[in-house]
Amino acid sequence: MKAYVFPVCMAGLLVLAGCASDPAPAEQLRLSEQVIAQARAVGAVGEVGELAMAESKLAQARSALADGENRQARLLAEQAELDARVAEAKLLDIKSQEQLDSLNQHIRRLRSQAGGAR
Amino acid sequence: MSALRYAALLGGLLGLAGCTGLQQDKDQALRAAQADFLAIRDDTYVLRSAPREVQRAAETLVHAQRFSGYWGGAEDAIHYAYLSRRYSEIALLQSRVERNQEQIARLERTIDHLQFALRESAPAFDEQRIDLAAEESNRGLLVTLDDVLFADGSFRLNRSANRILLRLARFLQFNPLRRVRVEGYADNRGDADDNLTLSRKRAQAVADMLIDLGVDPEQVERVGYGERFRVADNASGRGRARNRRVEIIFSDEQGAFSIPR
Numbered sequence: 413m414k415a416y417v418f419p420v421c422m423a424g425l426l427v428l429a430g431c432a433s434d435p436a437p438a439e440q441l442r443l444s445e446q447v448i449a450q451a452r453a454v455g456a457v458g459e460v461g462e463l464a465m466a467e468s469k470l471a472q473a474r475s476a477l478a479d480g481e482n483r484q485a486r487l488l489a490e491q492a493e494l495d496a497r498v499a500e501a502k503l504l505d506i507k508s509q510e511q512l513d514s515l516n517q518h519i520r521r522l523r524s525q526a527g528g529a530r
Numbered sequence: 531m532s533a534l535r536y537a538a539l540l541g542g543l544l545g546l547a548g549c550t551g552l553q554q555d556k557d558q559a560l561r562a563a564q565a566d567f568l569a570i571r572d573d574t575y576v577l578r579s580a581p582r583e584v585q586r587a588a589e590t591l592v593h594a595q596r597f598s599g600y601w602g603g604a605e606d607a608i609h610y611a612y613l614s615r616r617y618s619e620i621a622l623l624q625s626r627v628e629r630n631q632e633q634i635a636r637l638e639r640t641i642d643h644l645q646f647a648l649r650e651s652a653p654a655f656d657e658q659r660i661d662l663a664a665e666e667s668n669r670g671l672l673v674t675l676d677d678v679l680f681a682d683g684s685f686r687l688n689r690s691a692n693r694i695l696l697r698l699a700r701f702l703q704f705n706p707l708r709r710v711r712v713e714g715y716a717d718n719r720g721d722a723d724d725n726l727t728l729s730r731k732r733a734q735a736v737a738d739m740l741i742d743l744g745v746d747p748e749q750v751e752r753v754g755y756g757e758r759f760r761v762a763d764n765a766s767g768r769g770r771a772r773n774r775r776v777e778i779i780f781s782d783e784q785g786a787f788s789i790p791r
Contacts, residue, residue, distance in 0.1 A: 487609050494616035501623035508630035515637040521742050522644040525692055 436477060437486035444470050444493040451500035460502045466495035556604040559611035560594055566618040567591050579628040580621035587617035645744055648696060669788045671780040673698070674761075675736065680774045682719065685731035687739060695736070698778065699743035702750075709781040711751040711790070712737045717770035718757040730754030736776045753790065 448466050473488035567587050570576045577584055594610035597603035665672055679688050702708060714733030716725035733752040741747050762769035781787045 491609070491612060491616075494613055494620070497620050498616055498623070501620050501627065504627045505623050505630070508627050508634065511634055512630055512637070515634060515641065518742055519637060519640055519644065521738065522641065522648065525687075525689065525739065525742075526644060526648050 434482040434486065436482050437473075437489055440486055440489040440493070441470070441473060441477065444473070444489045444496065447493050447496040447500070451496045451503065454500055454503040455507060459506060460499045462495045462499035462502065466492045466499060469495060552604045552608075556598055556607045556611075559608045560598055563591050563594060563611035563614040563618075566615045570618050570621050573622075573625070575629060576621050576625040578625070580624040583617050583621035583624065587614050587621060590614035590617060641742075645742075648692075648743065649700070669779055669791065670782070673778040673780075675776045675778065679776060680732055682717075682770070682774070683728065685714075685728055685735050687735045691736070691739075695739050696743060699740050699745050702740070702745045705783075706746065706749070707783060707785050709749045709751065709785045709787070710740075711753065711779040711781070711787055712740075713777045713779065713791075714752070714754040715759060715761075715773060715775050715777070716757050717773040718760070718764040719770065722756060726754055726756035728754075729756045732774075732776055736778070751787075755791070759791065 444466070448463070448470060451463055451466070469488045469492035473485045473492060476482075476485040476488060570584060570587070590610045591614040594607045594614060597610060598607035600606075665674075673694065675691055675694060679691055680686070681688075698710070702710065712733045714729035714731070714736075716729045716732070718725070730752070731754075733754050737750045737752045740750055757764075757773070760769075760773045761775070762772040764770050764773060779787060
């Protein structure tokens with residue numbers, strides 16, 4: 413009898429372990445936080461929606477972690493990280509475009525001024 | 531990704547939606563991720579500037595496809611498809627930023643050349659002195675640009691200002707502690723508020739030109755006085771033309787100005 417009980421218990425434990433085996437994604441949460449801070453440091457935050465998205469997912473990841481739902485926390489934190497990376501790339505794109513526009517304007521002014529100097 | 535899709539995705543991740551619904555979401559997510567990846571995969575610009583992101587987009591797409599084949603793997607498939615799309619998007623954006631930066635470097639070289647050409651075209655002058663038609667006023671050293679500088683109602687700088695602005699720019703570059711206050715004025719035709727705006731734009735046009743010629747923006751203040759402080763009678767066209775002017779006040783050697791009028 414005992415010989416049967418043991419494997420059954422083990423199987424039960426393994427199933428439980430399967431659910432609980434997701435480690436707490438502390439590292440991923442830290443990384444996501446860092447990436448969000450980095451994106452925010454690039455500039456005007458209101459311009460891109462992805463940053464708000466990242467922050468909201470990070471908050472949800474934290475509460476999932478607090479509820480012991482490690483897997484859910486990890487998925488949300490991973491998405492938050494990439495949302496923030498998209499936000500950062502978009503901000504850099506906007507900035508470089510603005511810089512281009514101002515340089516082109518600068519050149520137009522210099523050219524028109526040079527035309528008269530000759 | 532629209533807010534609706536995002537909500538749908540989260541719904542898929544958090545709750546256990548109906549199985550067929552989840553299946554549909556999964557197929558849709560996979561198709562979208564695949565399409566995004568195909569769009570960047572063969573773009574040499576993207577590959578050059580964001581090889582790591584392209585690689586990640588490929589890896590996560592493979593994960594998504596693998597999970598999609600497992601029973602109960604739909605949630606993970608949707609998740610990895612989402613990550614893959616994000617990587618594709620980042621790769622595309624990064625390549626755009628890099629191309630813009632290359633363009634920026636080219637434009638900056640063009641500006642250097644133009645500034646050089648402009649300076650070369652100006653007659654030689656003693657660089658250490660203010661070789662400008664400056665006059666002493668109760669507001670400090672003053673240069674008036676009123677040589678038919680602006681057309682009626684316009685803030686476009688006439689080219690006749692070139693010579694003096696080039697000298698001014700050169701002077702400021704050799705005397706980095708000195709500063710100038712560029713004051714714009716208008717004649718009294720039209721609305722007073724419009725004239726105030728116009729006078730500000732005139733000051734701005736002159737300040738912009740100085741900065742374009744290589745003057746540190748910190749050295750240039752600007753202010754508009756509208757139709758106030760006329761120097762000639764506004765009754766005649768000639769008088770109005772003189773009133774449409776810019777006055778440039780010099781700071782002392784430490785960068786301090788007289789009190790603004």
